[in-house]
Amino acid sequence: MSSPSSPSPSGTTARKSALLASYGYPSQPGMVRAVAAAAAASSDSTGPNSPGPLSGRKGSISTTRSSHRYSQLYSMAAEQDVEVEDDLARAQKRLRELKTKISSQSKKNFVLERDVRYLDSRIALLIQNRMAIAEAIAEHLEEADSSDGLFPDDRKLQSYGNLFFLLQTEPRHIATLCRLVSLTEIDTLLQTVMFTLYGNQYESREEHLLLTMFQSVLSAQFETATEFGSLLRANTPVSRMMTTYTRRGPGQSYLKTVLSERINSLIEHKELNLEVNPLKVYEQMINQIEENTGSLPPHLPRGVPPETAAANPDVQAIIAPRLSMVMEIANSFLDTILESLDQVPYGIRWICKQIRSLTKRKYPDATDFSICSLIGGFFFLRFINPAIVTPQAYMLVDGLPSKHPRRTLTLIAKLLQNLANKPSYAKEAYMMTLNPFVENNKARINKFLNDLCEVGDFYESLEMDQYMALSKKEINLNITMNELFNTHQLLAQHRDTLAPQEKHHLRMCLNELGAAPPQVPRKENKTIILPLFSRWETPIQDLHSTFLQETNITQADIMYMETKSILVQLIRSIPGIADKRPLDLMKIAETAATTKDAILVRKGIKVKEMLIELEALNVVDDHFTFMTEEVTEELRHLGNLREKVNEEAASLESVYKTIGDHNNYLRSQLDSYKAYLQNVRMQSGGGNSPGQGSGVGVVTVGGKEAKKGKQQVLGPFKFTHHQLEKDGVIAESNVPENRRSNIFFNITSPIPGTFIIALHYKGRDKAILEMDLKLDDLLEKQQDQVQLLDLEYVHLNVNKVLALLTKTFIKR
Amino acid sequence: MREYKLVVLGSGGVGKSALTVQFVQSMFVDRYDPTIEDSYRKQVEVDGLQCMLEILDTAGTEQFTAMRDLYMKNGQGFILVFSIIASATFDELTEIHGQLLRTKDTRTVPIVLVGNKCDMANERKVSQERAKAQADKWNTPFYETSARTRINVDEVFHDLVRMINLQNPAKHDRSKKNTVKCVLL
Numbered sequence: 001m002s003s004p005s006s007p008s009p010s011g012t013t014a015r016k017s018a019l020l021a022s023y024g025y026p027s028q029p030g031m032v033r034a035v036a037a038a039a040a041a042s043s044d045s046t047g048p049n050s051p052g053p054l055s056g057r058k059g060s061i062s063t064t065r066s067s068h069r070y071s072q073l074y075s076m077a078a079e080q081d082v083e084v085e086d087d088l089a090r091a092q093k094r095l096r097e098l099k100t101k102i103s104s105q106s107k108k109n110f111v112l113e114r115d116v117r118y119l120d121s122r123i124a125l126l127i128q129n130r131m132a133i134a135e136a137i138a139e140h141l142e143e144a145d146s147s148d149g150l151f152p153d154d155r156k157l158q159s160y161g162n163l164f165f166l167l168q169t170e171p172r173h174i175a176t177l178c179r180l181v182s183l184t185e186i187d188t189l190l191q192t193v194m195f196t197l198y199g200n201q202y203e204s205r206e207e208h209l210l211l212t213m214f215q216s217v218l219s220a221q222f223e224t225a226t227e228f229g230s231l232l233r234a235n236t237p238v239s240r241m242m243t244t245y246t247r248r249g250p251g252q253s254y255l256k257t258v259l260s261e262r263i264n265s266l267i268e269h270k271e272l273n274l275e276v277n278p279l280k281v282y283e284q285m286i287n288q289i290e291e292n293t294g295s296l297p298p299h300l301p302r303g304v305p306p307e308t309a310a311a312n313p314d315v316q317a318i319i320a321p322r323l324s325m326v327m328e329i330a331n332s333f334l335d336t337i338l339e340s341l342d343q344v345p346y347g348i349r350w351i352c353k354q355i356r357s358l359t360k361r362k363y364p365d366a367t368d369f370s371i372c373s374l375i376g377g378f379f380f381l382r383f384i385n386p387a388i389v390t391p392q393a394y395m396l397v398d399g400l401p402s403k404h405p406r407r408t409l410t411l412i413a414k415l416l417q418n419l420a421n422k423p424s425y426a427k428e429a430y431m432m433t434l435n436p437f438v439e440n441n442k443a444r445i446n447k448f449l450n451d452l453c454e455v456g457d458f459y460e461s462l463e464m465d466q467y468m469a470l471s472k473k474e475i476n477l478n479i480t481m482n483e484l485f486n487t488h489q490l491l492a493q494h495r496d497t498l499a500p501q502e503k504h505h506l507r508m509c510l511n512e513l514g515a516a517p518p519q520v521p522r523k524e525n526k527t528i529i530l531p532l533f534s535r536w537e538t539p540i541q542d543l544h545s546t547f548l549q550e551t552n553i554t555q556a557d558i559m560y561m562e563t564k565s566i567l568v569q570l571i572r573s574i575p576g577i578a579d580k581r582p583l584d585l586m587k588i589a590e591t592a593a594t595t596k597d598a599i600l601v602r603k604g605i606k607v608k609e610m611l612i613e614l615e616a617l618n619v620v621d622d623h624f625t626f627m628t629e630e631v632t633e634e635l636r637h638l639g640n641l642r643e644k645v646n647e648e649a650a651s652l653e654s655v656y657k658t659i660g661d662h663n664n665y666l667r668s669q670l671d672s673y674k675a676y677l678q679n680v681r682m683q684s685g686g687g688n689s690p691g692q693g694s695g696v697g698v699v700t701v702g703g704k705e706a707k708k709g710k711q712q713v714l715g716p717f718k719f720t721h722h723q724l725e726k727d728g729v730i731a732e733s734n735v736p737e738n739r740r741s742n743i744f745f746n747i748t749s750p751i752p753g754t755f756i757i758a759l760h761y762k763g764r765d766k767a768i769l770e771m772d773l774k775l776d777d778l779l780e781k782q783q784d785q786v787q788l789l790d791l792e793y794v795h796l797n798v799n800k801v802l803a804l805l806t807k808t809f810i811k812r
Numbered sequence: 813m814r815e816y817k818l819v820v821l822g823s824g825g826v827g828k829s830a831l832t833v834q835f836v837q838s839m840f841v842d843r844y845d846p847t848i849e850d851s852y853r854k855q856v857e858v859d860g861l862q863c864m865l866e867i868l869d870t871a872g873t874e875q876f877t878a879m880r881d882l883y884m885k886n887g888q889g890f891i892l893v894f895s896i897i898a899s900a901t902f903d904e905l906t907e908i909h910g911q912l913l914r915t916k917d918t919r920t921v922p923i924v925l926v927g928n929k930c931d932m933a934n935e936r937k938v939s940q941e942r943a944k945a946q947a948d949k950w951n952t953p954f955y956e957t958s959a960r961t962r963i964n965v966d967e968v969f970h971d972l973v974r975m976i977n978l979q980n981p982a983k984h985d986r987s988k989k990n991t992v993k994c995v996l997l
Contacts, residue, residue, distance in 0.1 A: 182900075182903070233824050233825035233844065233846075234823060234824050234825045234898060234900065234901065235823050235824050235872070235873070235874040235900070235901075235904060236900065239824075239873075239874060239875075240874065243874060243875055277851070279853055280851075302813070303813050303815075303855065303864045305853075305855070306853065377846065381846050381873055381875070382873065382875050383875075385848060385875075385876075386873075386875035386876050386878070389848060389849075389876060389879060390876065390878035390879055392878070393878035410848060410849055413848050414848050414849070417846065417848055421845050421846065423843060423845035424843060425841060425843070425845075427829060427833055427841065427845070427847075427850055427869075428850050428851070428852070
């Protein structure tokens with residue numbers, strides 16, 4: 001979120017015009033839409049716009065709300081100046097591209113995750129034997145058509161454009177809908193809302209509208225809560241929203257910067273055992289003794305109660321140093337988190353703030369202590385701790401951490417959670433031994449949780465954002481047909497709750513659209529471009545005149561502002577021109593007028609004339625004192641901005657890479673599921689139910705032994721060493737370089753689901769080595785995150801082998 | 813003495829910990845304290861046999877679902893808990909049940925379906941018939957419990973032990989089929 005620092009008070013009037021200057025005077029129809037969008041959003045959530053009167057120029061200070069807004073606008077307009085091509089402009093361009101890529105990639109990941117969940121449930125149903133195979137594998141395996149489509153009916157498209165305009169600008173509709181739908185419907189709705197409707201994760205306007213929607217859903221949850229203890233506890237649409245929200249770009253990059261280094265350095269120590277549960281320690285100890293001596297001494301029986309284990313002096317001796325180590329590590333995590341206050345994404349802090357204020361309103365008697373535990377219930381339980389316990393699921397580490405570090409991470413998360421919740425009773429007795437950690441950090445954590453809530457509201461900036469929306473030529477949504485129809489269907493279903501009155505705009509849109517069309521098959525689910533507009537807002541013909549009317553700006557004001565804006569442009573375009581301070585504005589204009597660049601020359605001449613005219617009008621003094629100050633201030637602001645932009649871009653690069661990696665991982669998971677389902681289909685002879693009572697992977701048909709005669713041996717298919725190496729199937733090879741050309745592999749499938757990989761050396765009849773593979777076991781390896789398959793001479797990449805088998809045997 | 817690895821699964825706030833702590837320590841934890849992962853051990857006598865139960869109480873918070881796979885792999889018997897006063901918690905078990913079958917790759921996993929908070933029947937949202945029908949479909953026993961008033965708590969755990977005994981009288985490991993035959997060069 002870019003919220004520019006407050007400029008010098010003298011900048012107030014001037015800043016307005018930069019907006020005009022850099023946006024130009026619009027005549028495109030798209031602009032009218034955007035203005036209407038802005039107006040509607042404003043009337044819905046911030047009340048009518050009534051900018052105060054402007055109190056003049058030449059550095060006089062205006063303290064009205066509107067002037068503040070415009071001054072910010074000026075900076076934002078300059079920040080987005082498209083005519084200039086300096087370092088800042090280039091850095092910004094790179095940043096914009098990155099943000100767009102991240103937004104669209106996150107959406108793809110969300111869709112893939114949903115597909116994985118879907119196939120997961122299909123497989124479960126299959127195992128339950130309650131579903132015909134053909135049905136399970138149906139259309140879902142087909143690739144979606146990624147090409148852009150055209151909506152067949154133009155009039156309908158317009159109605160949808162109007163409908164989605166309402167949804168985007170009036171978040172309360174979606175907020176209400178989120179509370180009405182069931183958990184099974186929420187995924188699809190959230191996809192549309194978070195990645196399409198408010199999909200631009202880095203644009204503050206859409207972020208703010210999304211948060212407004214959050215607030216409304218959250219407060220409804222407080223309304224319906226029956227007791228304090230059950231608040232925000234259950235998995236509801238709200239919690240699903242929070243999950244999805246915390247996993248968008250900003251949340252993801254916070255976790256990565258703050259946690260990933262700590263976690264990675266911890267999991268490096270694979271053998272570091274920090275178990276402090278006496279029962280487990282006792283068990284590990286006697287197992288070790290048994291292993292070493294071959295038997296157990298009589299005073300160390302198995303299966304002792306916790307108290308006995310805890311009383312054992314050897315166990316105590318093992319645990320004591322571990323306790324201090326666990327607390328030390330937990331402390332280091334806590335320090336890092338507490339220090340990160342300023343990096344916590346605004347939206348997440350804002351949600352904390354809402355939780356606090358809703359609690360105070362609904363439960364005036366709630367203690368600070370219990371309010372903090374609710375905030376901790378969101379921040380730690382739903383955001384930080386899941387990432388600590390399962391860092392692999394949050395893409396903070398590569399692969400599943402090994403057993404001991406995993407346990408240590410769990411202990412740390414438990415400690416942090418205990419700290420945030422401060423339970424009066426330890427369910428597990430041994431956790432009491434770690435209590436010093438809680439006692440020592442109580443005060444710190446309460447302060448942190450309260451500080452988290454200390455963020456400003458965005459209503460002020462929301463209003464400003466609406467003006468920023470003006471810079472968009474038009475508002476379009478990239479939306480799939482099914483997203484469109486699904487949202488339509490849900491809205492229609494809850495029409496009477498959402499818009500009970502006939503005259504309601506939303507209801508009128510819905511009436512016009514009629515019944516929602518059914519979902520289309522996956523491959524017909526095209527993405528269309530939906531232009532948003534509203535037929536109910538009065539189009540604003542001319543942005544220029546609107547600003548004049550709204551703010552009583554005089555022609556002289558406008559010239560002042562334009563002059564300043566052109567000067568800043570010139571300085572940004574001509575390197576070195578502003579190296580000397582104080583700035584000599586007239587000299588800058590002259591220098592520009594004598595360059596070789598025609599555009600700069602024209603601007604230079606123009607700005608010089610304007611300076612002279614302003615002087616003649618007595619708008620500025622002889623030395624352009626105020627204007628020089630303002631230009632200098634602006635340049636300083638833009639300079640700082642460049643550094644910030646570069647920093648942000650660097651951190652986003654890494655987020656983008658992470659998201660890309662996750663995308664690959666999801667794809668491979670999806671491929672293996674498909675392979676699994678296909679395997680089932682082959683085994684069952686196509687269309688029959690799978691074997692009763694047997695695991696899916698077992699090669700029987702209909703409960704009987706498969707008839708050998710019927711089975712067809714597939715293959716062998718031949719692959720050269722070179723080819724497999726190139727495709728990444730061979731991850732490592734111990735075969736000497738000069739022999740590789742003589743090595744080839746034959747893959748056969750004697751019975752479905754079973755494969756034989758044979759390694760051959762040219763000229764020899766017999767295979768050098770053969771390996772029997774079961775698809776099941778391969779899938780299990782993949783599940784267990786085993787990466788490599790050891791074939792003695794070569795190591796094969798499990799995922800790639802799966803893909804190769806699928807490609808070779810299943811798609812034929 | 814035979815050891816049993818039991819896992820308690822279910823949505824957030826349904827009373828998994830309350831149920832487990834009531835069973836193991838015979839007390840009711842009133843204050844809500846979200847679980848990340850707790851483990852307990854208790855020795856009980858079921859049908860005249862001494863058994864050592866190792867009970868894993870899991871996180872209901874959906875953000876921790878990535879841990880479920882491991883629990884499911886390691887566990888032998890599962891208690892699927894919902895709250896009779898929140899029907900979403902009942903619906904959520906379908907997903908958990910599905911994942912369980914897929915992870916275990918078999919239809920016959922020892923499972924007990926539990927509807928907790930039956931002391932609050934006046935706020936009931938899930939009918940006994942509905943839950944019973946689901947249990948029949950899954951072929952599992954169904955109990956309504958109250959961790960607060962200790963109704964049916966022991967029954968749930970004991971029944972699960974019996975199911976494991978029935979299904980798996982003697983321990984045996986799944987044999988792995990990866991065999992490497994090496995032919996000398």
